[in-house]
Amino acid sequence: MFVKPATEAVPARTKDQLRFITCGSVDDGKSTLIGRLLHDSKMIYHDQLTVLERDSIKHGSAGNDIDFALLVDGLEAEREQGITIDVAYRFFTTPRRSFMVADTPGHEQYTRNMATGASHAQLAIILIDARKGVMVQTRRHSFICSLLGIRHVVLAVNKIDLVAYNKECFDRIARGYLAFAAGLGFTSIVPIPISARYGDNVVDRSAHATWYDGPCLLEHLESIDIPSGTAGQAFRFPVQWVNRPNPDFRGYAGTVASGRISAGDEIVVAASGRTTRIKRIVTHDGDLVGAEAGDAVTITLEDEIDIGRGDILSRPDDRPKVADRFAAYVIWMDKEPLAPGRNYVLRIGSQTITGSITAIRHRIDVNTCEHLAAAMLSLNEIAFCDVATAMPAVFDPYDLNRKTGSFIFIDRYTNRTVGAGMIAFPLRRDNKNARQALSVDRRERAALKNQKPCVIWFTGLSGAGKTTIANLVDQKLCGMSRHTMLLDGDNLRHGLNADLGFSEADRVENIRRVGEVAKLMADSGLIVICSFISPSRDERDRVRGLVGKEEFIEVFVDTPIEECARRDPKGLYSKVKSGQIKNFTGMDSCYEAPTAPEIHLRTMEQTPEHSAEAVVDVLMARSILDG
Amino acid sequence: MCCRVCKSAVQWSLTSWTSLPLGRPFPPRIFPTLGWSHRTAKNSDPASKRRYMLPKHLRRLEAESIEIMRDVVAEFERPVMLYSIGKDSSVMLHIAIKAFYPAKLPFPLLHVDTTWKFREMISFRDATAKRLGLDLIVHINKEGIARGINPIDSGSALHTQVMKTDALKQALDLHGFDAAFGGARRDEEKSRAKERILSFRSAGHVWDPRNQRPELWSLFNTRIRQGETMRVFAMSNWTELDVWEYIMLEKIPVVPLYFAKQRPTVRRNGAMIMVDDKRLPLNCGETPEMRMIRFRTLGCYPLSGAIESDAMAIEDIVAEMQTATLSERQGRLIDVDEAASMEKKKREGYF
DSSP states (O other): OOOOOOHSSSSSTTTTTHHHHHEEOOGTTTHHHHHHHHHHTTOOOOHHHHHHHHHHHHOOOOOTSOOTTTHHOOHHHHHHHOOOOOOOEEEEOOEEEEEEEEOOOOSSHHHHHHHHHHHHEEEEEEEEEETSSOOOOHHHHHHHHHHOOOOOEEEEEOGGGGGTOOOOHHHHHHHHHHHGGGGGSSSSEEEEEBBBBTTBBTTTSSSSSTTTTOOOOHHHHOOOOOOSTTTOOOOEOOOOEEEEEEEEEEEEEOOOOBBEEEEOOEETTTTTEEEEEEEEETTOOOOBBEETTTTTEEEESSSOOOOTTTTEEBBBBBOOOOEEEEEEEEEOOOSSOOOOTOOOEEEEEEEEHHHHHHHHEEEEEEETEEOOOOSOOTTTTTEEEEEEEEEEEOOTTTTTOTTTTTTEEOTTTOEEEEEEEEEEEESSSSTTOOOOOOOOHHHHHHHHSSSSEEEEEEEOOOOOHHHHHHHHHHHHHHOOOOOOOEEHHHHHTTTTTTTTSSHHHHHHHHHHHHHHHHHHHHHTTTTEEEEEEOOHHHHHHHHHHHHHHGGGEEEEEOHHHHHHHHTTTSHHHHHHHSSSSSSTTTTBBOOOOOOSSSEEEEETOOOOHHHHHEEEEHHTTTTTTOO | OOOHHHHHHHOOHHHHHTOOOOTTTOOOOOOOOOOOOHHHHHOGGGGGGGGGGGGGHHHHHHHHHHHHHHHHHOSSSSEEOOOSHHHHHHHHHHHHHHHHHTSSSOEEEEEEEOOOOOOOHHHHHHHHHHHHTTEEEEOOOOHHHTOOOTTTTTTTHIIIIIIIIIIIHHHHHHTTTTTEEOOOOOOOOOTTGGGOOOOEBTTBOOGGGGOOOOOOTOOOOOOOTTTTTTEHHHHHHOOHHHHHHHHHHOOOOGGGSSEEEEEEEEETEEEEEOOSSSSSOOOOOOOOOEEEEESSSSGGGGGBEEEEOOOOOOHHHHHHTOOOOOOOOOOBBSOOOOTHHHHHHHHTTTT
16 A cells, blocks of 8 residues: 655645635625635535535526535525625635635625624735626725725626626726725735636636736735734733642743743733743743744743733833723624613723723714714714723734734623724823832731731622621721721712712722722732622622732622611612612612622621621631731 | 835824825835735744744644633633544644643543444543543433434434433533533534634523624633523634644544544445444345445444545545545535534534
8 A cells, every 4th residue: 555755744834824804795706706716726525516516406596507605605594595694714725825714794784794704814805896896885895804904905806707808997997996995004905807607817817818917816815925923013912811730830821912022031011010021931842932923822920920811911111001091993793782881891802891982983984984973883883982991901002913902892781792892092191101010019018917908898789788797897807906997888989989970880980999999908908898889790890800819808798679678777768769869779770799709698697796707707717817 | 115015004004094085196006915024034943943843824723722712711610621532622632731731621521422432432532531631521311321312223313412412411501511612613514614613502502693792803702691601612713634734743642443444334325334333233134344444523433434545644644635525524424414404403502
């Protein structure tokens, strides 16, 4: 038996991957083009072709020919309706490159799907029907590609056979497109006359359009040089996961988003301003001397500093922006419109932060690029907006870094992904005074007091007994000579938070301030006892994130609402019933009970005294009270 | 020339172009290829050489899969990795070990055993678990066994439904897993091509293909409510060829059934079935014939069609792949019932 030498099977080390998107409307022949690329590059297997032939007879629209569109329209509904609804990803390979194609629908009502496909692409093939020339949809597709940061375009002038392979026609379309696309920031635009149906200039040169001397489509896709990574840019390393297999190893796992770094280099944690040096770059295949954009590694540092998921490491002289206000382009993707002021969960890199749109500066008509006024944003609409986040986010402008400049909106109630954003610039230029790490640190302050600082956070309905129990805990700790401070919702609202009402935004701000104050106090070495209704899980989790998991103790004071209303210590429930108070937690405003509180107190089953003892017991068990 | 182009790309930034009138005169240049090599050419780290043993496209795929796995482990309470013993599972497991090194795998492996897997698969599974010190859970649908469900008498559809799909749902519920890694790839099949990397399942493990969460960049939406789960396809963007090239270059052990060998076979409905044990009833006058065969995909042995092949080493398989004319799913008897049968099975909770 003849065995081929091993070298033949090994792909060249330089073989890379190109991810591109095809844009075009139903009749432009987009799916046919992909089918043609797959077929002519021999990526369709015989058994798939057999199924295709059978399906072509059933659903096809290419007469007796094979309808390649059916190859990519994978969902039942798509085949029945003869349209592409969702993004489909297709793969083919040549000895030089492997390709991933995002095939997306071109209709205006599928703008979100196109944006999704474009977010993964380095290049776009924009299809134009040679008989029709540059149309409204061509402008739309080009605009979206440009917005999502695609810088390389192939203008595929399709159905050239239907204009008798006319050179003038092709030249006119190419000229028109170049003039239109001048302002879109593309670095390369390559027009190619093709016939997807007959294969001209797709993989093989056209025997008819002999006047065309440029590359065939596949040839161009194989040879175009697109900087694969962003290795030449500023170093960014978003921490995904803290790897702590044992007390001796603490590594930060993540993928280098841009730039490169070497062991020994100085880095800064963008949000905290702490600096240290890279100790090791660990991988399963052995330690590396350096890592660059695209490498998934685990980094260990010289000093033990507080770093968690969501932090971004950079070089001290080239830091990302840190701001809680920024301007961004937003694409809305949900049936329920975007409402300014409403809170969403934002995912920015590995950071998860609550945020909202504070203002829509203007909406952009995707067909004409005109700026329009808008009070809200509906499905598939795009706008330039101001965004506010509950705590500072770390980011770069999207046009400098697609990885650290992009974010998504998640609805807090349905958990659907409802929008996508591309950050343009920070609105508060607080970069100049990048955070300074303080020289006396919290550990030293706490050591002076002979205790471990923490934040004990009581949450529960109004009248649940939070403050009663919190006071008892405070007294007990004082009795044990511990340094404590009690923060109470009512007290703070008379002073620091006197400017805040009870709207959702104000409640978020209320808790944000309390969290910041609690953190400052914990940093000064105190055991901070907080008693706040704090109905939103997100806000509580944010404080948890702020303070640090190890030092945040969430105490759920669990009392049924009927019992709270019966107790009604402040007479609030009766005011709600008579309509004098609105937005009252548990009545017309929702309370999100903790799913995994550190301490769960059921007040119907035990006295406040017992509850307070239970809390102190947990503090002891966590050795917070060990001197 | 090149540098001028680079500069102009920066100038035409997000903030500037939207305010530009359309059709503003701009020298219509065509840049077929740009020489950006001066930015990326130099990589003189000698100790990083090992990393460069893999071709760029495989390095990118590996890093992407690692990123997905780390994200899921950071965001979910109880992840699990579905381990089907096949080549894709082998690669997925290999990458997971890389992703969390030096820590041990932070999740268990789950094998849904239909009791009709090839014997060599089971011994490979147990050897792998032992070799790598894995936390392996094996789940069998006992109810299905009690009802006598099997691929021969019950038919492939019912067998798959009860012993694979239902069994998987049982196991996920039993252990309260909220995220399950699977090795499925988008190039395998049409409806898979539309699947998200993080694919949401409502309570009851139902997939709604028309109502999937948009998935942009590598920003995954990991939020679910109680009872809802996520299927995670960390190898979505790999192709069959990528998988084999990676196995070859990383020297990953796979089940010997992938390599050609003389094995006892019978022909059934145009497929070649290996007689793995005595449970396969032979038709009157039918005797197993020894043939040089191997498998491109592995499943329940009475439902897995073999191909005739001489490929005895991975290099041969990769070479064979490059000239293959049939898809890897050709051997799977459970997919051909109807064009959209995979979509249908997936809606019901099949992986």
